[in-house]
Amino acid sequence: MTIQVFGAGVGRTGTYSLKLALQQLGLGPCFHMEEVLQHMPVQVPLWSNALNGKPDWQAIYGGYESAVDWPTAGFFRELNAAYPSARFVLTHRSPESWADSFGATIYTLIGDRYNAPPDMKAWLEMAAGVIARTGFPEGLDRDALVERFVAHNEAVKKTIPADRLLVYEIRQGWEPLCEFLGVPVPEPAFPRSNDRTEFWDLVAGNGRR
Template identity: 75%
Template sequence: MTLSVIGTGVGRTGTYSLKLAINQLGLGPCHHMEEVLRNMPVQVPLWSAALGGRPDWEAIYAGYGSAVDWPTAGFFRELLKAYPTAKFILTHRSPENWADSFGETIYTLLASRDQAPPDMKDWLDMATGVIAKTGFPEGLDRDALIKAFNAHNDAVKDTIPARQLLVYQVKDGWAPLCEFLGKPISSEPFPRTNDRAEFWERVAGKI
């Protein structure tokens, strides 16, 4: 199995909804940070190695047909070289709303990682490194987060060939996604999930 769809949008841009949608369209299983949390003994060392410049994409994505969210989004340049025929999806939203959501969820979690249980340390260190690699090191204020968010999105659009890239907001639902992926428009409701409360519930299941 090889990746046919790769998400380049960072966390808190609807990546969990996109994961569910891709699965519903039969292009999964779709890798997401949740998969790393579910399989930390295997996934965390692999992603840590990728962060150190030693990626093993076949091992990381073994059994997956697609991938979205972090850590994937931090490696879009490398993944374009590894999967040159894949289709890429850049999920985005209002930069201001994104900065508020990211700041109150992922950024808060990483900032408090010293208080996390020991068995979460390697995952949190890896996630911090990947997110910093994507352009979001620790300590940025809201304006700097907005600037970095726009810079990441611009970098994706400058790197991925336009014919292979869908710039997409999950609020637009099935039509643009299905057209881009060559799939009939689903009759099922588009999945909308993982608000801030759900994020903390999901994390609480591991921490």
């Protein structure tokens, strides 16, 4: 089993909905930050090594057929080189609405990581490092977040060959995603999940739901 699809979109662009959709299309299990939360003793050191320039993609993604969200999105260049036949989905949304959502969830969480429970601190430090690496260090205001979000998306589009990249909004539903992946459109409605309330529930539950 090897990864067939990577998500290059950062958190709060519908990555959890994309995870559910890919799994529904038979491209699962799908790796998401939730997987890191559920397997912190194994996954946090692996991603910390990746941050230090020593990734072990086989160890990270073993048993998965797709991967979305951070930390994956922060390594799209390396993953493009390591998996030259994989396809990439760049989830995006209005930069302003993304900045508001990111600021009220992930950015708040990592900004307050020094007050987190001890068993969460290593994960939060790793996450903060990945997010900063992607272009979002601490201390940015809303305008800067908007600017960096646009810059990330443009970098993805310049890096990934057009025939292997789908620029996609979750509200578009099944059709463009299924056409890109060459699979039939399923009958069930497109999954939509992980609003701001669900985000905090997920973190509070330490990824177990």
